[in-house]
Amino acid sequence: MWGFTPRASQWDDWPKRTAKEGLVEIECGVRFDAVRMPEALGLRIFQVWQWEMHCGPLLQASPWVYGLTRPRTHADIWRRLSSDSAVLSTGSWLICPRPDRQHPAAGRWLKTPDAPLWEPTRLADLLAVFAELQPDVSASAIA
Numbered sequence: 001m002w003g004f005t006p007r008a009s010q011w012d013d014w015p016k017r018t019a020k021e022g023l024v025e026i027e028c029g030v031r032f033d034a035v036r037m038p039e040a041l042g043l044r045i046f047q048v049w050q051w052e053m054h055c056g057p058l059l060q061a062s063p064w065v066y067g068l069t070r071p072r073t074h075a076d077i078w079r080r081l082s083s084d085s086a087v088l089s090t091g092s093w094l095i096c097p098r099p100d101r102q103h104p105a106a107g108r109w110l111k112t113p114d115a116p117l118w119e120p121t122r123l124a125d126l127l128a129v130f131a132e133l134q135p136d137v138s139a140s141a142i143a
Helices: 039-049 120-133
Strands: 021-027 033-039 058-059 063-068 086-088 093-097 109-113
Touching: 033 039, 033 120, 039 058, 039 063, 039 109, 039 120, 058 093, 063 120, 093 109
Parallel strands: none
Antiparallel strands: 021 093, 033 063, 033 086, 058 063, 058 109
């Protein structure tokens, strides 16, 4: 269901899997890994890349943004991540809202999970470049 070409019935199973608040808990490392980044950095990447066909799913859950990428990517790809970013893989869980909802704690989808997953190398490179260019950017300056 995650990172494949969208289909009309793609979200049909969400009501069966979600709590009444419209949340679902998904295990990382199975269908995707989640790359947690500071919110300002994630919003900046979204602002610049949102219209690109290579922009993968992004979940904004303040103070973080999570980019979904292929699972179990080799650790060398992520070696340039700043200390305030992390890869969530096997053993980690991501609580997220339905794609058509917003939740006060779980956030909202900036780019829904029906978008193709981020190419790990592209996301790692973007994180490194944007972190170097905009280390002190604030979320309020981007919004």
